[in-house]
Structures are given as C-alpha cells and as structure tokens.
Amino acid sequence: MTSSIPNSASFKPLAAGHTKAMTTAGPLLELDGVSTHYVSAQGTRVVPAVDQVSLKINAGETLGIVGESGSGKSTLALTILRLLPPAGRIVSGRMLFEGEDLLRKSDLEMRRIRGKRIAMILQDPMASLNPLFSIGDQVGEPIRVHEGATRRSAWSRAIELLKSVRIPAPETRVSQFPHEMSGGMRQRIVGAIAISCGPRLLIADEPTTSLDLTIQAQYLNLLRDLQREHGLALIFITHNLGIVAKMCDQLAVMYAGRVVESGPVSRIFNAPAHPYTRALLNSIPRMGSNNRRLVAIEGQPPDMVSLAPGCSFAARCPSATDHCRAEAPPETRLEANRTVRCWLAGTEANLPAAARVSGAV
C-alpha cells in the first residue's frame, strides 16, 4: 500500500492493512469438528445441538451463519465463547483462535478473551442493558476490567465510543439510563460495548431481528463501518438471507446442528449444492413474481432428541434416496473453501440453479 493513495479512496486497502497486522498467517478462528451437546439433568437425554462443525474465518472477513430456529446457530456462538448454559457440554473438536485452542484455555484465560478479543452482540437490545446502571458505566465496564482503566478515563472513553456508534449528544447520553433510549439506540450502545476493547472477532446473534426495518439498515451499515475501521472479523448469525447477501463474504448453512453447506456467498447463492440451501433460497419471496403463494419447505425440522441415523434433512428432501435415510453424508469438499454434506451433491449439482437472490433482495 502506497501512501500516495488519497484517503477517500483507501477504504478497502485500509481494511487490508489492518488485517495484515495479524501475527499468525492462518485463519483468525478455525473450528474443527466441534460438537456441543445438551445433557438432561439425569444424563438420560442428549441433544446434539452442534454436531461436528468445522468452520474458518479470516481476519476482517464476514461469515454468515443461517438456519432455522433450533438449528444450533446460537449454541455455536456460545460454544465459541464457552458461555453455554449449565446443561451444555462441548464434547469434541478444536477451536483455534489466533492459533490457540480455546478449549484448552482455563476459565480465567477465557474470561480475559471475552469482551476483549472476542465480543458478542445479543439479539434483544431492550433486555441486554442492565436497567440500574448508567450507559457510561456499562459501556466503560469492559475497559475498566480488561485494561484496568480508572472510572474517569473509562467514562471519557465511553463518550468516544458512543460517538463512534453515532449516538447524538454523547456527553448527555452517557449519564442517562437504558430506559431513556430507543431500541435502535440501545442496540448501538450494545455495539459500542462490543467494540470497546478493540476485539478481533465480533459475533452478532441476530442483532437486527427486534429492530424495525429502517433502523435495521442503519444498524447494518454501522456494523459494516465499524468492521472496516477496526479490521474486525464478523460472524453474523441470522435467518435473513437478504442480510447475508448484503453483509457476508462467506456463508455456512446449518440444519439440525450440522453445517450442511459452506463457502463463499456468491458461489452458494448462484449454485447451491445442498437441497436444503436450494429450498431456503427458493422460499425467499420475490417481487414481480406471478406466483402469489409463498414457497415453503414441506415438513418440520427433526426432533433433536431422537435423530434418525441418516441425513437429517432426508425426511423433507424431495430427492432423498434409501442411502440418504440409512447413512449420514460426510462433509465433502466441492472446491477450495466450499463444503457440502449431501450424498447427491456431486450428481445433482447441475440441477437448475434455484435462485439468483443476490440481486433480488
């Protein structure tokens, strides 16, 4: 990167410059065969909420994770941060973050990573802030804990952070309380908390579902700008494929706890290899379409307590064979950075491409 490039034109190269500062050459976060089970109190029932998930995300990149409710997206996010509810157990796999396995970290080391190097934004901005503490206290808290800042310097940092997430009049807002803010503002404050210690990775768990549409777009733009300014890697959990098309570089589609397809967004959208992905893309309502009925995927997601031995999508798959019902397909590599779990993927990849969503949403 040469210094002669004017600032206005240096958006992308700047981001690249940030990511280049990474010490390790490999991906920022690499999950390898990670499984998380929920075990009932007596240990009699086991729910494989996350099953053999392997994913990669590079610094500065955005990875979208999509799937139905209950497909294990949020459990995966909490697995990465090792903040599962008491019934959750990470039973296998490796999670390399900046080259170090998060599963080998002590609780104390993990606590020092949370909020400092990996941050997360929760779904519900209304409930994410503690009603009894001022905005400044809550935004400055990670800085005090992780960097040992004094109350006063954390307070002025909080004002800076509010400014960077475009809260108007941050000097007055900082001493106000959550109930005095709108939903959109609260979610931006949660964003400010997330970036307060300059994390390398930000996990956003459906951060816009509870916001109305105009605010959603604003918030997504803000997230993208923050990502660019700080060289953040972003894991974006959503069930909105339009957002994926707009925000993400890479995509992982989850079904019943497994990643059934993953790869670059444009490749998957243009030629989905898994029947579930295809059905998902088909179910997006399109403007100008003559077909007035919405396209739904027939059937229900499987009961995670008693999963059948074969492919978990077989029951709803239009082209399932006996082989599909008998044996679960392994993860197969279609091309570089592109995987799929489907017996038919090789043979049926040429089926009519289901959707050209990228332009439609």
Add this chain to the structure above:
Amino acid sequence: MKSYIARRLGYSMISILLLSVTIFMFVRLTGDPTTLLVEPGASQSEIEAIREQLGLDRPIWVQYATFMANLSMGDFGQSFYYRMPVSELYLSRLPNSLLLAACAMIFSLVIGIPSGVLAAVRVGRFWDKAGKVFALLGLSMPAFWVGLVMILFFSVFLEWLPSSGSGTVLHIIMPAFALGWYFAAAHMRLTRSSMLEVLGSEYVKLARLKGLPEAIVIAKHALKNAVIPVLTLAGINLVVMVNVAVVVETVFAWPGIGRLLYEGIAFRDFPVVQGVVILGGGMIVFVNLLIDILYAVIDPRIRLER
C-alpha cells in the same frame, strides 16, 4: 417525582381511614367490656354508670365521630383498664418492640440474602437443597414452638440464656431468633427465586460476555436487581414483625406492643386495641410509602415517571 409522592400519600390516607372504621366496628363485636371492669356482683346501675362514664351508651356513629375527632388531634383515648392515655402506654412499649423487630430483621436478612444467593448460584446442587430444607423448616415451624424448644434447650438444659424478661443483650437473643426464623426462610426463598430470574436475563449474559469476573456479575449486575423485591418484602416484614410478635412476646414475656395488644383483647380494652391496630396499620402504610419512594431512588425508571 413530587407528583408521584403526592399520589402515594393520598392512597395512604385512604387506607388508614378504612382501617379505622373496620377496627372500630369489629372490636365492638367482641362483647361488653364493662362486665370485666366491675367487681363481681355489681348492680345494674353501677354497670350503667361505668358505661356512661366510658361513653359506651351513646350511638355507635357518635362514638366513632368522637373517636376520630380526638384521633385527628393525636388523642387515642384512655385505656379502660390502665386508666391512662393509650398513646402513653403505646410509647412505653414501642422501644422494646422495635428493638426486637430490628434484631429479628437483621438476623433474617443476614441469613436470608446470602443463603438465597448461594442457592440460586448453585441451583440444583448441595447448597440449594440444603437451603430448601432450611426454608421448609423455617416456614412450617410456628414461632411459639421454636421459642419453647429454645427455652427448653438454652435455658433449661444448657442454662446459657434467660428464659424470659428483658434488660440485657442475652434476653433478646432467643426472642429475636424465634421471631426472625420464619422471616429468614421467607427472605431466602424470595432472594433465590428473584436471583434465578435475574441470572437468566440478557443483561447478565451480556455482563458475562464482557468478560467480567463472576463475582462482579453476581454482586453488581444480578444482586442489585434481585434485591429490589426482597427489600420490599423486608420493609413490610419489619412492620409485620412489630405487630405479629404477640405470640413470641407472650412466650418470652417480652414487654412490647404485642403483649399490650394481647392484654387489650383479653380485657376488652377497646381504646388500647383500636390504638395498637391503627398505629400498627399506620406503620405498615407508612413503610409501604417509604418503600415506594426508596424504589424511585434505586430505580431510575420509576424516578422519572410522571
């Protein structure tokens, strides 16, 4: 904030007024006090004379109007039995009751809140189960029975503590324990359930996501929210303690308001019963008012409500 306080004050006045009507009518359903005040075998005219002297011969609504008129000037009337102002009697007993209630309250909170937090943090594990047993014992053993067992053990067998009376620190230990026992269990249960609810909240999750030490997550983010309902209950319970100590005060011969009420009922001493009940009710209403204001101080959402 000002209009909020004014509105609460208005509700309080109405409550007291309703209470005064109720107790005034009900106490008169218990029977004629004059029969207990005269010598056995007194003549009908002697009884009539006393009725007239006490004002019991007048229509009930006149009696009530007189009572309320006097009450509005702070006069609770004369005790039939002690022949002295009710307010004087009350004030002479009040410090004892307050002392007992304060000790019982401190005991109940010091036991109740930490054990409730511990049970919630270790939910389903050993300390939670131990807490359940404790709560069951606390809520199901009547105060008089706890008192009697303690007297038997600490006064009769061990001879460590005096069985009745007042005057020294040693005298207050057993009554405070017997009175606070039930409330400790109640405070523990409420702390536990309130804490569990708060621990499952999104803001506690976010506090953990921030990488805060678990001690700060619990003591700052969770406990401060969880303790709000416990404080309300404790505030009401403090007044309840002053007023339900009747049994404990009788068992330990503790000269408080409970004993006074007990005597008042036994002698059909209407002014004493009315006075103790209205003052007790007044205390409950006042504490509720105070708690509503305290809420507004702790919780900014109420503070700014119009």
